[in-house]
Amino acid sequence: MKNISRAICIATTALVVAAGAAVAQVPYDRIVKAESEPANWLTYAGSYKSQRYTQLDQINKQNVTQLKPAWVYQLRTGGVFETSPVVVDGVMYMTEPPSTVTALDVRTGRALWSWTPKIPDDVIVIGSPPVNRGVAVLDNMVYAGSIAGHLAALDAKSGALRWDVAVDDNKIGYYLTLAPLAIDGKIIVGVSGAENGIRGFVDAYDAKTGKRVWRRHTIPAPGEPGNDTWGPKDAWKTGGGSTWLTGSYDPELKLLYWQTGNPGPDWNGDNRPGDNLYTCSVLALNPDDGTIKWHFQFTPHDTHDWDANETMILFEAAVGGRARKLLAQANRNGFYYVLDRATGEFVTGTAFVKQTWADGLDAKGRAIAKKGLDPSAEGILVYPSIQGAANWHSPSYSPKTNLFYQTAVEMGTIFYKGEAVYKPGIGFTAGGGRTINGDDGWSAVRALEATTGKLKWEFKLLSAGRSSLLSTAGGLVFGGTEEGNFFALDADTGKPLWDTQLGANIRGIPVSFGLDGKQYVAIAAGFALFVFGLP
Amino acid sequence: MITKRGLCAGAIVLSLAAFPARVGAQSKADIDGGKLLFQGMCTECHGAGGAGGDAPSLNRPKLLHAPTDAALVNILQNGIPNTAMPRVRRFTDSETRQLVAYIRSLGKLSDGKVPGDARKGGEIYKNLGCAGCHIVNGAGGNLGPDLSDIGFMRGATYLRQAIVDPGAALPKGVLQVPARGYAEYLPLRIVTKQGSEVRGIRVNEDTFTIQVRDQAGKFYSLRKTDLELLEKQSGKSLMPSFATRLTAPELTDLVAYLVSLQGVAP
Numbered sequence: 154m155k156n157i158s159r160a161i162c163i164a165t166t167a168l169v170v171a172a173g174a175a176v177a178q179v180p181y182d183r184i185v186k187a188e189s190e191p192a193n194w195l196t197y198a199g200s201y202k203s204q205r206y207t208q209l210d211q212i213n214k215q216n217v218t219q220l221k222p223a224w225v226y227q228l229r230t231g232g233v234f235e236t237s238p239v240v241v242d243g244v245m246y247m248t249e250p251p252s253t254v255t256a257l258d259v260r261t262g263r264a265l266w267s268w269t270p271k272i273p274d275d276v277i278v279i280g281s282p283p284v285n286r287g288v289a290v291l292d293n294m295v296y297a298g299s300i301a302g303h304l305a306a307l308d309a310k311s312g313a314l315r316w317d318v319a320v321d322d323n324k325i326g327y328y329l330t331l332a333p334l335a336i337d338g339k340i341i342v343g344v345s346g347a348e349n350g351i352r353g354f355v356d357a358y359d360a361k362t363g364k365r366v367w368r369r370h371t372i373p374a375p376g377e378p379g380n381d382t383w384g385p386k387d388a389w390k391t392g393g394g395s396t397w398l399t400g401s402y403d404p405e406l407k408l409l410y411w412q413t414g415n416p417g418p419d420w421n422g423d424n425r426p427g428d429n430l431y432t433c434s435v436l437a438l439n440p441d442d443g444t445i446k447w448h449f450q451f452t453p454h455d456t457h458d459w460d461a462n463e464t465m466i467l468f469e470a471a472v473g474g475r476a477r478k479l480l481a482q483a484n485r486n487g488f489y490y491v492l493d494r495a496t497g498e499f500v501t502g503t504a505f506v507k508q509t510w511a512d513g514l515d516a517k518g519r520a521i522a523k524k525g526l527d528p529s530a531e532g533i534l535v536y537p538s539i540q541g542a543a544n545w546h547s548p549s550y551s552p553k554t555n556l557f558y559q560t561a562v563e564m565g566t567i568f569y570k571g572e573a574v575y576k577p578g579i580g581f582t583a584g585g586g587r588t589i590n591g592d593d594g595w596s597a598v599r600a601l602e603a604t605t606g607k608l609k610w611e612f613k614l615l616s617a618g619r620s621s622l623l624s625t626a627g628g629l630v631f632g633g634t635e636e637g638n639f640f641a642l643d644a645d646t647g648k649p650l651w652d653t654q655l656g657a658n659i660r661g662i663p664v665s666f667g668l669d670g671k672q673y674v675a676i677a678a679g680f681a682l683f684v685f686g687l688p
Numbered sequence: 689m690i691t692k693r694g695l696c697a698g699a700i701v702l703s704l705a706a707f708p709a710r711v712g713a714q715s716k717a718d719i720d721g722g723k724l725l726f727q728g729m730c731t732e733c734h735g736a737g738g739a740g741g742d743a744p745s746l747n748r749p750k751l752l753h754a755p756t757d758a759a760l761v762n763i764l765q766n767g768i769p770n771t772a773m774p775r776v777r778r779f780t781d782s783e784t785r786q787l788v789a790y791i792r793s794l795g796k797l798s799d800g801k802v803p804g805d806a807r808k809g810g811e812i813y814k815n816l817g818c819a820g821c822h823i824v825n826g827a828g829g830n831l832g833p834d835l836s837d838i839g840f841m842r843g844a845t846y847l848r849q850a851i852v853d854p855g856a857a858l859p860k861g862v863l864q865v866p867a868r869g870y871a872e873y874l875p876l877r878i879v880t881k882q883g884s885e886v887r888g889i890r891v892n893e894d895t896f897t898i899q900v901r902d903q904a905g906k907f908y909s910l911r912k913t914d915l916e917l918l919e920k921q922s923g924k925s926l927m928p929s930f931a932t933r934l935t936a937p938e939l940t941d942l943v944a945y946l947v948s949l950q951g952v953a954p
Contacts, residue, residue, distance in 0.1 A: 590742060
């Protein structure tokens, strides 16, 4: 604990020094070593490994009951508030729905600046609420996407716009909700819109100029490997495969991991026979040119809207007596997967919720899908639900416990197949689903052994909430419920140690940071951002 | 007081302009197509043929939320905010046309009248002491649901069942769905770690706490870690069955009275 407090102080000092000199404030090297300065929270998920874990241990199992609000920031407008703040040297950069970026003084919560992009009145947002999950920082700039389909670079000190690019055309359904990922000199983004018949991609932009460096489509064109998984017609053109949540990065392997969403149309696969590569997959990309080093598809030929965009956590562990660089994901389709992140080789996988669509996974990790469970006109009940066992809500991994923490949603859906009619800018979904009347869907925070997926403990939540989680070196897991409870669990046992009522559903994604030798935890709930610390 | 209906009607008016309906003439093929869609998605709540169930009956000439086809299209496309009516899924134009055709065809099968004498039913309501637990137009107790607009919210079949077998008429499951816009009247039996017992209706609940009102109207706010037992009695109701206390004609009259309670016009 003493060490951590010192780390907080050192970080604060370093910051002031850096700010005083005319050097880049957050150079790439600082993000690579983000774990060495836990007083800051430098990326969407805390580090390139996306572990959403803090080494700060000042708030611990013994004193967590003393947590008190330090300050609250209220949104000026409403909206679904799903931000994961970034904290750099005493400034918090967060996003307000739908696409505003605001910088706050972390000592007081007072706004330093705020920037709102132009959003046309007829903006097309189909497939999610008009949300924004956060920013990226690199050097002296802050980067954010918008539901208008743009990516903007702002001056970190003033909020002044440095550049703005249209990533793609919102008129045909492209929009951005994710926090960009900043790597060496490049800003990486993905897009939402697979309910609009878009053709998904991952883009890299020059961080200084906004010039696009490369684009990797997630649906191969004719002549490219994988196009033959779309049937003979033009289904690939409207194939979806959106890339709407932030990826992870391994600077040593120089591999960028990005996840892809459902094929289009969602619930009617008749016109897209085949596996529909690379939807519902993870792509390992060369960050220099976007070429695919390897891919792994979780749900071939998906017809249940089980996007694979869930956060991928990178970690190291011994498997079979051999040290491995691993990548883990709790997938919307109900299975937990562990892959070798150097090669894409399947290591292990197991169901982490009730699922009725597959007889397990084969030796290569491909689901053994049952027949006859495609959506139909009269409806068919399948588990997990249309929103999936996992979704955008962040998992967490603690290197101290080697546990993967995931809010798992236990719920089924009656899936319907509808007519598939593509019109640009109109929803291209061809079906949908509903819950069974009286189905008590619920969720639980589950701790899975990271290398096996075996359940260590669970903490049940009242309803089917999507609690994003933060684990800490203080032995805690923080999360929030649909009914407004912000809580801390014992990371080893799942025992609830502390909770407080924030007055509205919690869609925010928790982060932790330090200031003046004290640790804080931040969470968005309802229309406000709350910051908690010890008295 | 702004009623639920008032809110819903407002929402419909606001969005009418955004969804101009061009539903057109209703062909037999459209009605048949709509019936298929309806059976898959709608009957579980609205009943077979739209006769009602956990949701309002639709086999009436006038639908208050959907006086026009444009309003009906809007409900199909967006659901009704703050009620249990969701947007089940996104429909194409032809699917929408088929659903509208079928739902409108239901209204032509019935004149919306139910048998029985509503005036006599009102007397029965008074004599049975229903007002001890239910409010109608501002008068009565609040242990059970307000019935001022129950004739709009529920069909005759459901109301008959609710009198004869109240537990079966409660919402299925034990989960609160705030978006439904009504309470679940879930009976609870609670024993605290100190050994005291509370029986009542759930007022609210989250993962860590629960709020309860007992039959005497006393309110309890409890932390779940202080409880030995928390039994959610799904399928049970605090309301007694009136099956043996009413003759068949009396039951019909009482149902007619409840059907006549249409609330305040939006």
